[in-house]
Amino acid sequence: MINKRIGIKNLAEIIASEYQEKITPLDKIVEDEGLRVFYDSYGKNTFDGMTLYENGRFSIHINTDLGNSHDSAKGRFTLGHELGHYYIDSHRIGLKKGLLKPHPSRTNRQQFNKIEREADFFASCLLMPETRFSKDVYKKPFDIGLIDFLKEEYKVSRTAAAFRFADIGNHSIMIIYGEAGKIKWYNCSEDFPYKYLLHEKNVAPNSVMGEFFKDITDDIFKTEEIWAVDIFKYVKDDDINKKFFEHCITFRNRALSIVWGE
Ligand SMILES: [Zn+2]
Numbered sequence: 001m002i003n004k005r006i007g008i009k010n011l012a013e014i015i016a017s018e019y020q021e022k023i024t025p026l027d028k029i030v031e032d033e034g035l036r037v038f039y040d041s042y043g044k045n046t047f048d049g050m051t052l053y054e055n056g057r058f059s060i061h062i063n064t065d066l067g068n069s070h071d072s073a074k075g076r077f078t079l080g081h082e083l084g085h086y087y088i089d090s091h092r093i094g095l096k097k098g099l100l101k102p103h104p105s106r107t108n109r110q111q112f113n114k115i116e117r118e119a120d121f122f123a124s125c126l127l128m129p130e131t132r133f134s135k136d137v138y139k140k141p142f143d144i145g146l147i148d149f150l151k152e153e154y155k156v157s158r159t160a161a162a163f164r165f166a167d168i169g170n171h172s173i174m175i176i177y178g179e180a181g182k183i184k185w186y187n188c189s190e191d192f193p194y195k196y197l198l199h200e201k202n203v204a205p206n207s208v209m210g211e212f213f214k215d216i217t218d219d220i221f222k223t224e225e226i227w228a229v230d231i232f233k234y235v236k237d238d239d240i241n242k243k244f245f246e247h248c249i250t251f252r253n254r255a256l257s258i259v260w261g262e
Pocket of ligand 1 (some may be wrong): 085104
């Protein structure tokens with residue numbers, strides 16, 4: 001499992017490093033591979049992307065109805081994900097032999113399916129290769145400004161930049177995503193001191209996100225201090241006075257928080 005991750009990372013990074021551009025030129029990759037990519041409107045309740053193997057050729061379909069335009073951060077991640085299905089041996093062979101059914105991929109969410117997780121990880125490494133990313137994390141002191149700098153630098157979404165940062169950044173963080181007052185998923189750096197949320201279902205009331213959901217008015221974009229005991233499970237007695245920072249960004253009834261310590 002670990003080896004497979006390393007294999008995927010190396011594969012994606014070798015492909016990215018074949019091009020000089022910092023913003024991985026997906027168009028060129030597609031062209032060099034002779035792949036056909038179709039951007040079209042496939043409806044709102046369908047998929048972000050889908051890779052098909054027909055008559056001896058691969059084609060990738062990208063759904064513009066879900067914000068996956070050719071040049072958008074989301075569209076780029078979706079194409080990166082579909083390229084994962086093409087480049088990762090087990091996916092490609094599966095698609096060719098019909099063992100892996102063409103499936104509707106949905107990106108920008110926590111993936112529970114192994115194949116989808118692998119394709120997302122491939123996209124993440126392809127768009128934000130470690131060799132480049134790990135230097136850029138030192139260009140600014142850590143706060144939300146650094147995540148936003150990385151997001152622009154690699155033309156990815158804030159969530160994608162935060163995920164990569166949680167994985168290989170220089171400061172451990174937790175990312176929490178909520179919708180309508182409920183926790184949808186959370187994820188943290190390997191060395192983040194707490195692994196579990198105190199409130200796994202409903203957003204912790206004494207958090208920035210919790211305050212937002214109590215009375216949704218205007219969207220927020222702010223950093224505040226929060227108590228570890230208010231949001232994490234298994235806080236030791238000695239750490240009862242420990243504080244963290246939470247930066248919460250909202251859009252209608254959706255919210256993303258990034259949490260970090262000193
Ligand atoms: Zn997929």
